[in-house]
Amino acid sequence: MPIIVEKLTHTYMPGTENEHVAVDNVSLTINEGEFFGIIGHTGSGKSTFIQHLNGLVQPTSGKVTVDGFDMSDKKQRQKGRALVGMVFQYPDYQLFDSTVLDDVAFGPKNLGQSEEEAKKSAAEAMKTVGLDPELFGEKSPFELSGGEKRRAALAGIIAMKPKYLVLDEPMAGLDPSGRRDVVATIDALRRELGCTVIMVSHSMEDVARSAERIAVLNEGKLYALGTPDEIFSKTQELIDMGLDAPQTARLAEALRQKGCDVPESIYTNERFIEWFRGLKHV
Amino acid sequence: MFKDITLGQYVPGDSFLHKLDPRTKIMLMIAYIVAVFLVQRIEIFALVIIFTVAVTLLSKVSITYLFKALKPMKFLLPLMFLMNLFLIKTGDLLVEWWIFKIYSDGLKNAFFIVLRLATLVAGTSLLTLTTTPIALTDGLEKLLSPLKVIKFPAHELAMMMTIALRFIPTLIEEADKIMKAQLARGADFESGNVFKRAKAMLPILIPLFVNSFRRADELAMAMESRCYHGGNGRTRMRVLCFTWRDLVAVLVMAALIAAIVISQKLIPAVF
Numbered sequence: 001m002p003i004i005v006e007k008l009t010h011t012y013m014p015g016t017e018n019e020h021v022a023v024d025n026v027s028l029t030i031n032e033g034e035f036f037g038i039i040g041h042t043g044s045g046k047s048t049f050i051q052h053l054n055g056l057v058q059p060t061s062g063k064v065t066v067d068g069f070d071m072s073d074k075k076q077r078q079k080g081r082a083l084v085g086m087v088f089q090y091p092d093y094q095l096f097d098s099t100v101l102d103d104v105a106f107g108p109k110n111l112g113q114s115e116e117e118a119k120k121s122a123a124e125a126m127k128t129v130g131l132d133p134e135l136f137g138e139k140s141p142f143e144l145s146g147g148e149k150r151r152a153a154l155a156g157i158i159a160m161k162p163k164y165l166v167l168d169e170p171m172a173g174l175d176p177s178g179r180r181d182v183v184a185t186i187d188a189l190r191r192e193l194g195c196t197v198i199m200v201s202h203s204m205e206d207v208a209r210s211a212e213r214i215a216v217l218n219e220g221k222l223y224a225l226g227t228p229d230e231i232f233s234k235t236q237e238l239i240d241m242g243l244d245a246p247q248t249a250r251l252a253e254a255l256r257q258k259g260c261d262v263p264e265s266i267y268t269n270e271r272f273i274e275w276f277r278g279l280k281h282v
Numbered sequence: 283m284f285k286d287i288t289l290g291q292y293v294p295g296d297s298f299l300h301k302l303d304p305r306t307k308i309m310l311m312i313a314y315i316v317a318v319f320l321v322q323r324i325e326i327f328a329l330v331i332i333f334t335v336a337v338t339l340l341s342k343v344s345i346t347y348l349f350k351a352l353k354p355m356k357f358l359l360p361l362m363f364l365m366n367l368f369l370i371k372t373g374d375l376l377v378e379w380w381i382f383k384i385y386s387d388g389l390k391n392a393f394f395i396v397l398r399l400a401t402l403v404a405g406t407s408l409l410t411l412t413t414t415p416i417a418l419t420d421g422l423e424k425l426l427s428p429l430k431v432i433k434f435p436a437h438e439l440a441m442m443m444t445i446a447l448r449f450i451p452t453l454i455e456e457a458d459k460i461m462k463a464q465l466a467r468g469a470d471f472e473s474g475n476v477f478k479r480a481k482a483m484l485p486i487l488i489p490l491f492v493n494s495f496r497r498a499d500e501l502a503m504a505m506e507s508r509c510y511h512g513g514n515g516r517t518r519m520r521v522l523c524f525t526w527r528d529l530v531a532v533l534v535m536a537a538l539i540a541a542i543v544i545s546q547k548l549i550p551a552v553f
């Protein structure tokens with residue numbers, strides 16, 4: 001069963017002079033097993049939107065249902081929340097326990113697992129994200145580097161075995177090797193656990209490479225929804241919106257403007273190389 | 283949950299009160315507190331109430347802000363009222379019902395205490411409502427600076443207050459985010475007894491403290507790298523100066539205190 005978002009609107013501080021409509025009448029469906037990307041400029045309402053998927057903020061109007069559970073209903077929300085794992089933009093907001101292993105085990109314990117079971121789930125999750133439980137398990141989460149912290153935070157959610165994994169800019173502030181690690185972790189999760197992944201990102205490369213469908217938010221409104229082919233064929237529109245297109249798409253666009261006939265479906269390195277190889281044979 | 287806190291909230295405006303020098307306002311607030319405590323008879327309280335209402339109107343701050351300031355006392359005030367009402371056993375017996383007995387002194391005291399607390403809170407909150415936190419700490423620093431001769435750290439104290447005030451909204455916002463992050467991991471803050479709930483707050487408090495320490499560190503570094511080295515020899519961009527308004531305000535406050543003292547001496551007790 002999917003996540004269904006119907007006419008979702010969220011207004012911050014309604015009735016004051018600081019009133020702000022952060023999400024404006026957004027309707028969409030996220031299917032099971034899908035890799036769903038969300039892009040949009042700073043302040044376009046991405047973080048606000050995804051917090052609804054977990055019932056952490058309540059809609060001003062509209063409705064979110066996760067596998068049939070209505071997230072505005074207090075009882076059903078608890079059940080829905082157990083299905084949706086949410087990794088926040090900054091790991092510093094969630095790490096608190098004295099050791100990494102205990103911290104990662106916090107979620108499973110809250111789900112009702114015993115101390116031992118929780119530790120086992122935690123160790124497994126740490127392996128999945130590439131943190132060796134032997135090496136990092138007994139360390140304090142505050143001694144970790146930025147990238148390791150992010151992986152520990154990710155492990156804390158994965159250990160709860162969510163069906164839907166929501167990631168808010170999981171790559172922000174990581175070095176290239178950290179980024180690659182996180183991407184590899186997410187790919188592995190999808191392969192091994194069949195997780196549905198919903199990822200917010202500023203990096204068009206990451207979204208272009210992984211996402212099967214992409215939603216573009218602009219000033220709280222759903223500007224476009226479609227496959228990467230559909231979204232990234234509108235390179236110029238994205239740039240006008242203050243967003244960016246993947247580097248390769250920009251290169252292709254520049255080539256097109258110089259009169260070179262590059263197909264619009266080329267926005268990843270792989271496809272560009274394929275197309276370029278094809279050229280030489282002609 | 284944390285969003286409702288309106289501690290030290292400032293409401294922008296350009297009323298007479300907004301334009302007063304913060305030093306005057308701080309001194310007047312102290313005088314106001316003295317005035318409230320000078321009142322010994324309940325009927326004289328009318329003066330204080332009229333004054334407080336007049337000043338509120340003058341400040342052009344919506345009266346709802348004063349009620350908001352009183353909101354944290356919504357349990358304390360009724361409790362004080364009831365305790366005074368039932369526990370004071372002097373004066374004439376007014377009402378007797380089952381085990382409850384109300385005496386005239388109890389009734390008087392109950393109103394008296396509640397009025398005193400309410401006017402104190404409402405009146406003093408006008409200070410923060412009409413003064414920016416920066417002006418407030420500037421004024422405090424100036425007022426305390428004569429104490430520097432006895433090594434009192436006036437500047438440091440003011441700087442600490444400025445920083446603390448500056449970071450209150452940040453902390454509230456952060457607490458909100460941390461709470462969400464832990465809720466997403468299945469944390470439960472609402473069920474269980476007091477001890478269980480207090481323990482459930484740990485996953486919020488620890489990241490909050492750790493982040494605060496880190497931020498304090500970074501702030502100190504940022505200040506030092508801009509050559510901050512304490513208050514010695516520092517000049518200000520906005521120099522505080524007294525105007526005719528401050529004189530008027532001081533005279534009005536003096537008149538209020540005089541009125542309270544004189545009317546208490548001259549008017550015979552009604553109740």
Ligand SMILES: Nc1ncnc2c1ncn2[C@@H]1O[C@H](COP(=O)(O)OP(=O)(O)OP(=O)(O)O)[C@@H](O)[C@H]1O
Pocket residue numbers: 012013020021022040041042043044045046047048049
């Ligand atoms: N707690 C809040 N109170 C009031 N306004 C808020 C709050 N959180 C966000 N906003 C406002 O809502 C809008 C959308 O914020 P949101 O965090 O959803 O943006 P975003 O798309 O995630 O941005 P970014 O890419 O910078 O993370 C912003 O204009 C922001 O100022």
Ligand SMILES: [Mg+2]
Pocket residue numbers: 046047048089168
């Ligand atoms: Mg965001």
